[in-house]
Amino acid sequence: MTEKILRTKIQETVEKARAANPLAPSITNTVTQDFVANAQLAVGGSAAMFYLPDEGETMSQIAPALYLNLGTLMPFYAETIPRTLRALKKFSTPFVLDPVGIGFGELRTELFLQMKNFPPTIIRGNASEIIALAKLWGLNDSETGKVRGVDSTDTVNAAKNSAAILAKFTGGAVAVSGVEDLITDGEIFIYSTGGSAFLSKITGSGCALGGVTAIYAAVAEPLTAALTGTVIFNCAAACAEKLTDAPASFKVKFLDELYKIDAAEVAENPLRIEAAK
Amino acid sequence: MTEKILRTKIQETVEKARAANPLAPSITNTVTQDFVANAQLAVGGSAAMFYLPDEGETMSQIAPALYLNLGTLMPFYAETIPRTLRALKKFSTPFVLDPVGIGFGELRTELFLQMKNFPPTIIRGNASEIIALAKLWGLNDSETGKVRGVDSTDTVNAAKNSAAILAKFTGGAVAVSGVEDLITDGEIFIYSTGGSAFLSKITGSGCALGGVTAIYAAVAEPLTAALTGTVIFNCAAACAEKLTDAPASFKVKFLDELYKIDAAEVAENPLRIEAAK
Amino acid sequence: MTEKILRTKIQETVEKARAANPLAPSITNTVTQDFVANAQLAVGGSAAMFYLPDEGETMSQIAPALYLNLGTLMPFYAETIPRTLRALKKFSTPFVLDPVGIGFGELRTELFLQMKNFPPTIIRGNASEIIALAKLWGLNDSETGKVRGVDSTDTVNAAKNSAAILAKFTGGAVAVSGVEDLITDGEIFIYSTGGSAFLSKITGSGCALGGVTAIYAAVAEPLTAALTGTVIFNCAAACAEKLTDAPASFKVKFLDELYKIDAAEVAENPLRIEAAK
Secondary structure, eight states, X not given: OOHHHHHHHHHHHHHHHHHHOOBOOEEOOSSSHHHHHHHHHHTTOBOOBOOOHHHHHHHHHHSSOEEEEOSSOOTTHHHHHHHHHHHHHHTTOOEEEEOTTTTSSHHHHHHHHHHTTSOOSEEEEEHHHHHHHHHHXXXXXXXXXXXXXXXXXXXXXXXXXXXXXXXXXXXXXXXXXXXXXXXXXXXXXXXXXXXXXXXXXXXXXXHHHHHHHHHHHTTSOHHHHHHHHHHHHHHHHHHHHTTOSSHHHHHHHHHHHHHHOOHHHHHTSOEEEEEOO | OOHHHHHHHHHHHHHHHHHHOOBOOEXXXXXXXXXXXXXXXXXXXXXXXXXXXXXXXXXXHHSSOEEEEOSSOOTTHHHHHXXXXXXXXXXXXXXXXXXXXXXXXXXXXXXXXXXXXXXXXXXXXXXXXXXXXXXXXXXOGGGGGGTTOOOOHHHHHHTHHHHHHHHHHHTSEEEEESSSEEEESSSEEEEEOXXXXXXXXXXXXXXXXXXXXXXXXXXXXXXXHHHHHHHHHHHHHHHHHTTOSSHHHHHHHHHHHHHHOOHHHHHTSOEEEEEOO | OOHHHHHHHHHHHHHHHHHHOOBOOEEOOSSSHHHHHHHHHHTTOBOOBOOOHHHHHHHHHHSSOEEEEOSSOOTTHHHHHHHHHHHHHHTTOOEEEEOTTTTSSHHHHHHHHHHTTSXXXXXXXXXXXXXXHHHHTTSOGGGGGGTTOOOOHHHHHHTHHHHHHHHXXXXXXXXXXXXXXXXXXXXXXXXXXOOOGGGGSSXXXXXXXXXXXXXXXXTSOHHHHHHHHHHHHHXXXXXXXXXXXXXXXXXXXXXXXXXXXXXXHHHTSOEEEEEOO
């Protein structure tokens, strides 16, 4: 896939979401629901959050894509998540997984283990989470020691192998967030830069990226959807940072930019492409 | 009721809420609690959210009005909502219902069905929700086919009959949100314009309107409370829109305007009045 | 302890939190989680919210400090809170308690009663809450009648005795929020002024203060942590108020100031000190 084609797909995906107003319902943590929903609306999508099993089944049937983020589990997730996963598979509905909190708590570990049988269309996490998920699913035992590092370019590189293995296993795409972000389908490795240090000074920017990626997954295939989400975040954050000097006003400007930014400008954001060896 | 009397009542209600700081506790969805509470505080009220049955009973006894929004149900709502409804009836406490999500999920349907025996003082929803509630309660089977339309002036008109039937059934008021909003007690039909397209680009503006309407229901009779909530939203949103070009900064300005706007200016917002034939 | 030493400690604590990025996980109400987390990040800390018992046990073991706020109880808190309290004691992990909602609901009363056996390192509440907690724990029956007053300088004074008794009982510190805030370890009484009336026109400023105090409790002893939290809030709010004329834009500026404000400027905020007689 040439860079030119990728850039055209990014622009088309941004425009399609704005035109189609796709609904991407979420099971997501209670901390950042407002940010996730407002980010989804800002890029042209529609949001709905829910907790109950039968709602998960209905949403999996009627919505074009879902977003799952197990950041703040409550006891009834033990029933909601499995039933939603079964329905997602039954109706072949694409979904984005944020493996936040992986390794923390028995229920979360159990639910992430179950997901191996219901592979997410797109996995969006930081390097440690991606490595931990590949390890939990028994796909890559060699990188065990690096799980607890902080996010950095090095760490994204450290997660490159796990990301590729996960993408090949799921048949979808994986996005690894860091200073330089990595998006891969296991065959091609795309690196995206930009963004802002303020994204890590506000809560939920990773969650919001997952939710926006689900909006794009409703109108594009996995690699393009994952790439478009990451790139519009990098582009809008870089613009917002120029307008502010502190995190709360950055967040307002960032959401504004997600809404206002020109699709062609998003598509021109820096990209670096490597093919798998 | 003449237009002049209505305008006087709107101004008085805005001023009363600012002077009295009434508490309107909420059972409301987790996505937009922050927005609901901040909107309630901005108009001079006080906010409290809760989940447990005995808290619903106590709140129904001590608070001057409640707000119920079943947007994100959790399993224990199966006990909290019925016990709260019984207490609201026992203590004759006014409450505002937002029938969001109607038709979605078994528990929500069951709870909305139970509410027929505990009629809300004010129902605030979009046209589809108002039509669906009238149908669910067996009050208006003729408008079934129009439930899934998007909000528009036409759709508000389509919900006019259902709104009137619901208002007569409850003995309270119904507010239908749309491009032109409708407020009715079944006898008089008041249309309010203004607002901003940005209200639909941020999550929870309908929820926030429900919460603010509950604040006004603590200090005014149902028709006036519903009207004042809708009109201050239209007025503040129109002011905020002039100061911004994107949704996140609009939300900040909108909340600021709810706080700052002159009560007399709210009362001068465009109104159109029709009597029932 | 001289005023000069206190001011040095405040400055050092602000700087330490910015340098160390301590994690202070929370069990806190769903309404204000976004505000709590963003305030914690703004002062240099890290945030994580959770609901499940085994997560509470793990967090109590690995985190340097926790924040407990029982504002919106759900049924499973009946297990999460006791198990978390036992783990906090076992691992001698400091934690900040916000006794919000005290006296409201059976479960909350039961949980607050249990906490007497697991004394919080810092208690941060308004005057009524502090008086009510001292009474609930059978430590101060003489001030019963004043529980329902609104916050005011008088009320903070009315809570002075209860605050001192609680601090002596827990061996930690107590912060009472009001027009003039009081921080005490039972031996010294420090009064801090500043702040802004807008703090009471936005939801969750008390919760956010509790969360920020927990960040400071991860890097300082209780009295200094409680004092630093209160003083940076007073200082940042006073700065933010000068830049705005309404609550929503105040909130944005306030969070920005928490992030930007110079540690030396925080340490220069007005203080008044009294020793116990």
